[in-house]
Amino acid sequence: MRNILVIIFVLGLFQPVFSQDNKDSLFVRNLFDEALDSYIAYNQLIQLCTIAPGRLAGTDECAVAQDFMYKEMKAMSFDTIYKQPVWVRKWLQNGEETAYFDIGDGEKQYLAVDALGGSVATPEDGIEAEIIVVKTMDELQTLGREKIEGKIVFFDFDMNQHNIYTFPSYGENAGMRVYGAEEASKYGAVAVLVRSLTLAQDTFPHTGIMRYKTGPKKIPGIGISAIHSDMLAEAYAENPHVKVFLHCACKEYPEVKQYNIIGEIKGSKYPNRIITIGGHIDAWYNTQGAHDDGGGCIQSLEVARLFFALKYKPENTIRIVMFLDEEMAQRGARAYADNPVREGEQHYFALESDRGVTYPTGFSFDGPDAFVKKMQSWTSLFEPYGLHRFEKSGSGVDISFLKVKGCALAALVTESQRYFDYHHSANDTWQQVNRREMQMGAAAMAALVYLVDKNGLY
Amino acid sequence: MRNILVIIFVLGLFQPVFSQDNKDSLFVRNLFDEALDSYIAYNQLIQLCTIAPGRLAGTDECAVAQDFMYKEMKAMSFDTIYKQPVWVRKWLQNGEETAYFDIGDGEKQYLAVDALGGSVATPEDGIEAEIIVVKTMDELQTLGREKIEGKIVFFDFDMNQHNIYTFPSYGENAGMRVYGAEEASKYGAVAVLVRSLTLAQDTFPHTGIMRYKTGPKKIPGIGISAIHSDMLAEAYAENPHVKVFLHCACKEYPEVKQYNIIGEIKGSKYPNRIITIGGHIDAWYNTQGAHDDGGGCIQSLEVARLFFALKYKPENTIRIVMFLDEEMAQRGARAYADNPVREGEQHYFALESDRGVTYPTGFSFDGPDAFVKKMQSWTSLFEPYGLHRFEKSGSGVDISFLKVKGCALAALVTESQRYFDYHHSANDTWQQVNRREMQMGAAAMAALVYLVDKNGLY
Numbered sequence: 001m002r003n004i005l006v007i008i009f010v011l012g013l014f015q016p017v018f019s020q021d022n023k024d025s026l027f028v029r030n031l032f033d034e035a036l037d038s039y040i041a042y043n044q045l046i047q048l049c050t051i052a053p054g055r056l057a058g059t060d061e062c063a064v065a066q067d068f069m070y071k072e073m074k075a076m077s078f079d080t081i082y083k084q085p086v087w088v089r090k091w092l093q094n095g096e097e098t099a100y101f102d103i104g105d106g107e108k109q110y111l112a113v114d115a116l117g118g119s120v121a122t123p124e125d126g127i128e129a130e131i132i133v134v135k136t137m138d139e140l141q142t143l144g145r146e147k148i149e150g151k152i153v154f155f156d157f158d159m160n161q162h163n164i165y166t167f168p169s170y171g172e173n174a175g176m177r178v179y180g181a182e183e184a185s186k187y188g189a190v191a192v193l194v195r196s197l198t199l200a201q202d203t204f205p206h207t208g209i210m211r212y213k214t215g216p217k218k219i220p221g222i223g224i225s226a227i228h229s230d231m232l233a234e235a236y237a238e239n240p241h242v243k244v245f246l247h248c249a250c251k252e253y254p255e256v257k258q259y260n261i262i263g264e265i266k267g268s269k270y271p272n273r274i275i276t277i278g279g280h281i282d283a284w285y286n287t288q289g290a291h292d293d294g295g296g297c298i299q300s301l302e303v304a305r306l307f308f309a310l311k312y313k314p315e316n317t318i319r320i321v322m323f324l325d326e327e328m329a330q331r332g333a334r335a336y337a338d339n340p341v342r343e344g345e346q347h348y349f350a351l352e353s354d355r356g357v358t359y360p361t362g363f364s365f366d367g368p369d370a371f372v373k374k375m376q377s378w379t380s381l382f383e384p385y386g387l388h389r390f391e392k393s394g395s396g397v398d399i400s401f402l403k404v405k406g407c408a409l410a411a412l413v414t415e416s417q418r419y420f421d422y423h424h425s426a427n428d429t430w431q432q433v434n435r436r437e438m439q440m441g442a443a444a445m446a447a448l449v450y451l452v453d454k455n456g457l458y
Numbered sequence: 459m460r461n462i463l464v465i466i467f468v469l470g471l472f473q474p475v476f477s478q479d480n481k482d483s484l485f486v487r488n489l490f491d492e493a494l495d496s497y498i499a500y501n502q503l504i505q506l507c508t509i510a511p512g513r514l515a516g517t518d519e520c521a522v523a524q525d526f527m528y529k530e531m532k533a534m535s536f537d538t539i540y541k542q543p544v545w546v547r548k549w550l551q552n553g554e555e556t557a558y559f560d561i562g563d564g565e566k567q568y569l570a571v572d573a574l575g576g577s578v579a580t581p582e583d584g585i586e587a588e589i590i591v592v593k594t595m596d597e598l599q600t601l602g603r604e605k606i607e608g609k610i611v612f613f614d615f616d617m618n619q620h621n622i623y624t625f626p627s628y629g630e631n632a633g634m635r636v637y638g639a640e641e642a643s644k645y646g647a648v649a650v651l652v653r654s655l656t657l658a659q660d661t662f663p664h665t666g667i668m669r670y671k672t673g674p675k676k677i678p679g680i681g682i683s684a685i686h687s688d689m690l691a692e693a694y695a696e697n698p699h700v701k702v703f704l705h706c707a708c709k710e711y712p713e714v715k716q717y718n719i720i721g722e723i724k725g726s727k728y729p730n731r732i733i734t735i736g737g738h739i740d741a742w743y744n745t746q747g748a749h750d751d752g753g754g755c756i757q758s759l760e761v762a763r764l765f766f767a768l769k770y771k772p773e774n775t776i777r778i779v780m781f782l783d784e785e786m787a788q789r790g791a792r793a794y795a796d797n798p799v800r801e802g803e804q805h806y807f808a809l810e811s812d813r814g815v816t817y818p819t820g821f822s823f824d825g826p827d828a829f830v831k832k833m834q835s836w837t838s839l840f841e842p843y844g845l846h847r848f849e850k851s852g853s854g855v856d857i858s859f860l861k862v863k864g865c866a867l868a869a870l871v872t873e874s875q876r877y878f879d880y881h882h883s884a885n886d887t888w889q890q891v892n893r894r895e896m897q898m899g900a901a902a903m904a905a906l907v908y909l910v911d912k913n914g915l916y
Contacts, residue, residue, distance in 0.1 A: 036620055039659065162490070162495075200892075200893065201893075418894075434879065435658065435659075436619070437875045437876070
């Protein structure tokens, strides 16, 4: 063995690898040090969450958020800042929802609920109807119109606690939230109540998008907290004729024009090769949207700040993109992919942070095998910082539209145990974000972008 | 390659490894599933934190906590439950501390402070004195008696943000909290204020043990929040003669008898070989002690519950130990190591959880290389659950006393970014504990104990 090492050293085989590795690992170390020392990004997150909670695309709150990010970018050293116009739906909650059931003697048990995104309103004086508990989408058919007509369908499914990475558990059940009202309406349901997609037991209702397709009638969809779901299920077990009252006033308005906010650092060597780094600026009406996805936006901006701070001049053009309207219809992402911001742009690489800004555990890559292999060759540079999973899988909703442009995609992957406690609920506040965890993610993103910028994709 | 695989399969070379691995990985999977489905441990943590906050050894609150754990153990299927008597110091805070400085026009800027553990009181009407800012212990000598005498020394050091695993940052500065008053008193200081050992910027003061040795005079030691440390440093920069008022009434009382609470499952094959699993039941006066170390206690108890639930009958004797008095003087740990609970006991293996009950990342082992190597051979069984660091290093304060008994030691290692935000402060509440993260740690502990129990240490 010793002889082999001698030969390798004599031949200088280790030389280029070593010096490159050292330079890269030193730069990565500097990125992490700079990120961990800084409070700038965390203070930006606090501001964003404080001045623009409930910043659903199309709302005034979202406009405030866009102005804030634009102003923050202006104060930095970007070469160009773009406001890319995007027409978006404007759907408003219009005041808090009401839900309760009678517990006898004229007493009501109120339920913590939030309208699902895109839901129609109830009639002005609400809906009062018996409920029917449904555990799977298939049960609707089994029960049929006879059992469902005129009732409120209560989708009372538990999220699967067994997945260690929790996103698949979300994926397993999200369909009931998205299409439950549509499907239930086919059997004559008058509304749907949907158990919140959370792995926690608490009283936060969670919202999220729902969609109407071809159903005979649009019926309201309303999310109900985990604890109140249990309460209602218990009441139903005792009395299958228990009636629930529901009221919501949400409404769709004419579309409005808002913006993707984009900060660009022009590449010194490949100005037309674009590396996109982003999160989405919109968040649900019931939340500060700290983890989803204020934190991801701020991390993306922090990547640029770290480059400025360390005086790194990228060879490719770097774009920090605050995508508009991820939650409702991804109009911002579509506009970004479809309409060149600059003539001649080639979408080379894109990185999204939209899985919560908890502790980073790795990256997920979407692209050709050779690209994934190259990315995986850098794993050892990230392991000292706890990132150890470099997997081929999906990326992020916003950047996924760049795939057809031949763009290689990546997503920051973070520790997922807590994420769905916060997701789409009033519990998603900046207080739930740990500065160091968020900054570790930003530094990891910057490190990956640096490595791609220096070494290419293959 | 295909031929080699055929040969291996034909020869059955994979067979024994595979079946053992399969059985083990299946059991580990069952442990995680059972843990992730259950709310028992989390509800125990909430109860412990709610009925017995501030349960410093020797206090009535600690007695409440011991009774609670004893009662919880009684309701389980342990073979024996022991209350091992331990005499402990009784030191009380005796009401909230006061600290402020004058900001002119008779206005006061109050400072969030907590007495350090074991501190003497100020005189009854407090201390008012000029401060002197000190950044390192060495500076005391440089400044000398001339600059220090009659003043309050303000140890205003920042914790190092660059360590990715944050415990070394704590270690670097904890000496100033522990010995700062002792050292400053040698130069005639009248009290010390110590910047909280936290990586966050907030108004929570953090306490922790301080020690007097041979100094000429015992002077009070008081912890001050990070934000108020900045405020005070700024005031001092503007006016080096700024005076601070301090009052605390803490006091040492005669020692009292309390208990280690121990639940035992007798080993079917090696009843005298003891596997100890534990945390410490005491917590500082200013906190619920959820991460430090109520969570570690509850995780230890959960290991037993998981074994009961999965009907696992250990070959070695398993002891779940709620150690008393880790924070002040480790009297419980010493008593446990020194005084056999049962005749003929041999301390075989010990596992502690006292690094916060955030997401588990691995284990730290303390023992012979052959032991560490054996433990590391199981890494792949844990990787699907995110535990990937199996390192030779320290273990835990309580079990460290078993080392001289030849016991092999291990500690659960958890993601450390958030820990010092909570540690020894009122911020360490059950609300800061995520059920799934805590349960992942408990399942990982149970898995390691299972593997050691079945396969031995070497």
